[in-house]
Amino acid sequence: MSFTNPIPERLKEARKKAKLSQKALGVRIGMDESSASPRMNQYEKGKHTPDISTLKSIADEFGVPLSYFFCEDEISAELAVNLNKLSETDKQKVLEVTVRLIEESFENSSPKGD
Template sequence: MGTFGKRLKEARKIRGFSQERLGIEAGIEPATASARMSQYEKGVHQPGESIVKQIAAVLNLPVPYFYCEDDETAHLLQCFHLLKGKERKDVVDLVERLALGG
């Protein structure tokens, strides 16, 4: 299982979706939804960009989350995705100050 499959499976389970339900809500044909999601999780097939965007929207996650190899970065992306407007700017400002030591 690759990074995408690992992140997909974790996010799906945390949100309580079956493979079939997630696939259907992401716009995959109901007859093949479960099988396709299983193949994506196992790394047998890689979904196209439009399906990844649809899966991300259903799970309320940013697309880059699925490709983060380290858990901390994935978690930061997940949290940042939930913020709006000024909160996002505040986080960016804080990270810049921390990263630049000032």
């Protein structure tokens, strides 16, 4: 099974949701106006990958965590975005609930002794 880099699709999805052109996004994160559109196009097509500082600037522009761009499925991406909106206290609560769910799932799936 081959791996598909999630960054191009996540980038395009976030940009379209924000209703920005490739050029506008590039300029907003500090790219030269003449190269902004071609560079963003190459990132979205997967021909080049933005360096981590550029990707962080893009994440900040969209108000999403950096981890959003690395999520391999939609549910994980949505979780990353929503978790980013929570306070540290609420994130801890979510973590506790998640741990409980995993433990319960494990208990329910493990064979019962007679």
